[in-house]
Amino acid sequence: MxxxxxxxxxxAIAAGASFGAHAAAPLLTPAxxxxxxxxxxxxxxxxxxxxxxAANHIPGALSAPYxxxxxxxxxxxxxxxxxxxxxxxxxxxxxxGIHAVVVSSGADATDFGSSARVYWTLKYLGLSELSILxxxxxxxxxxxLPQDQAVPTVAASSYQPxxxxxxxxxxxxxxxxxxxxxxxxxxxRPSNFFRGEVKAPTAKVPGTIHKAxxxxxxKWFKPGTAIFVSPEEAKAIAASSLPEPAxxxxxxxxxxxxxxTDWFALSEVVGQKNVxxxxxxxxxxxxxxxxxxxxxxxxxxxxxxxxxxxxxx
Numbered sequence: 001m002x003x004x005x006x007x008x009x010x011x012a013i014a015a016g017a018s019f020g021a022h023a024a025a026p027l028l029t030p031a032x033x034x035x036x037x038x039x040x041x042x043x044x045x046x047x048x049x050x051x052x053x054a055a056n057h058i059p060g061a062l063s064a065p066y067x068x069x070x071x072x073x074x075x076x077x078x079x080x081x082x083x084x085x086x087x088x089x090x091x092x093x094x095x096x097g098i099h100a101v102v103v104s105s106g107a108d109a110t111d112f113g114s115s116a117r118v119y120w121t122l123k124y125l126g127l128s129e130l131s132i133l134x135x136x137x138x139x140x141x142x143x144x145l146p147q148d149q150a151v152p153t154v155a156a157s158s159y160q161p162x163x164x165x166x167x168x169x170x171x172x173x174x175x176x177x178x179x180x181x182x183x184x185x186x187x188x189r190p191s192n193f194f195r196g197e198v199k200a201p202t203a204k205v206p207g208t209i210h211k212a213x214x215x216x217x218x219k220w221f222k223p224g225t226a227i228f229v230s231p232e233e234a235k236a237i238a239a240s241s242l243p244e245p246a247x248x249x250x251x252x253x254x255x256x257x258x259x260x261t262d263w264f265a266l267s268e269v270v271g272q273k274n275v276x277x278x279x280x281x282x283x284x285x286x287x288x289x290x291x292x293x294x295x296x297x298x299x300x301x302x303x304x305x306x307x308x309x310x311x312x313x
Contacts, residue, residue, distance in 0.1 A: 023128075024128075026132065028101060028132070028133055029139075030134075030145055033058070041097060041098055042099050044060055045092060045118070046062065047066045047069070048066075050063055052137075056147040057147060059150070061152075062092050062093075066117075068088055075202065075283045075287070076283070078283075079124075082161055082163070089122070089157070089161075091156055092157075094122070098129060102122075109226055112228065116260035116261045117257055119131075120167065120260050126161050127159075139227065171278075174285070183248045183249075186212065186242070186249055186262055189216070200282070203254060203283060203286045209285060209294060210295050211295070215241045215242060217261040238270045245272050247274060248274045249266060249274065249275045250275075252281040255281055256279035256281045
């Protein structure tokens with residue numbers, strides 16, 4: 001395990017990644033994962049739907065569909081109870097001595113958000129040896145690497161979460177930071193959501209949180225792919241898209257999915273400090289009993305007209 005950790009620490013240094021909290025490189029290429037996958041200290045977590053996993057998967061991968069890491073339908077960004085997440089982690093045999101590699105389909109930039117969200121969840125639970133397969137199963141397949149249908153078994157771990165609360169922003173915390181000039185709210189959604197032209201079904205009203213900046217999640221990828229850009233390119237994107245790094249940066253979207261990509265990019269790849277995720281995001285913000293501060297909210301008449309157009313279409 002020591003030799004393996006050193007290998008990935010070296011890879012992280014070469015990539016320019018910040019890994020103060022973990023030695024594993026945040027992103028692995030298919031070739032890197034293929035070289036490491038037979039190591040007993042590596043656990044590949046396939047978060048695709050169960051039927052996709054059953055059809056073909058990376059040898060040794062365990063199935064843990066994305067839905068198991070998410071909240072209820074009306075607020076899917078909400079974290080499941082910690083005891084449920086801990087049970088899931090233990091069932092995968094994951095513990096502090098295990099390097100967990102999260103694998104999604106690699107279909108597109110939106111798909112990457114599922115890997116980033118699971119990675120964030122594992123880190124929030126106190127785990128530190130974490131990576132994402134860059135490009136997912138698609139990149140693995142494109143590289144001509146092996147797949148099978150065998151379902152491995154692993155011994156359950158006894159992991160007990162040690163929550164890293166610095167990674168999570170609650171509604172109350174976001175509200176307290178809105179007028180803090182040293183804090184930055186980052187909206188990871190496409191610009192038409194940010195401008196209030198469309199909204200997610202989970203949001204009561206369109207628009208964005210007051211004083212937020214828009215940094216679309218799709219900016220972090222090679223065009224038309226789920227391949228994350230190099231650390232150097234990511235740093236350039238951050239520098240051109242955001243002001244100087246704030247004392248605290250909070251990423252949000254509709255349900256904490258796209259926002260997980262912005263969090264991952266800024267925290268794990270660019271290496272900014274004090275980046276947190278508002279997991280419940282605008283589903284939570286707009287469903288609050290009292291109206292919370294927002295920008296880019298269309299007038300009531302515009303909203304009614306838009307609703308009628310949506311019904312007709």
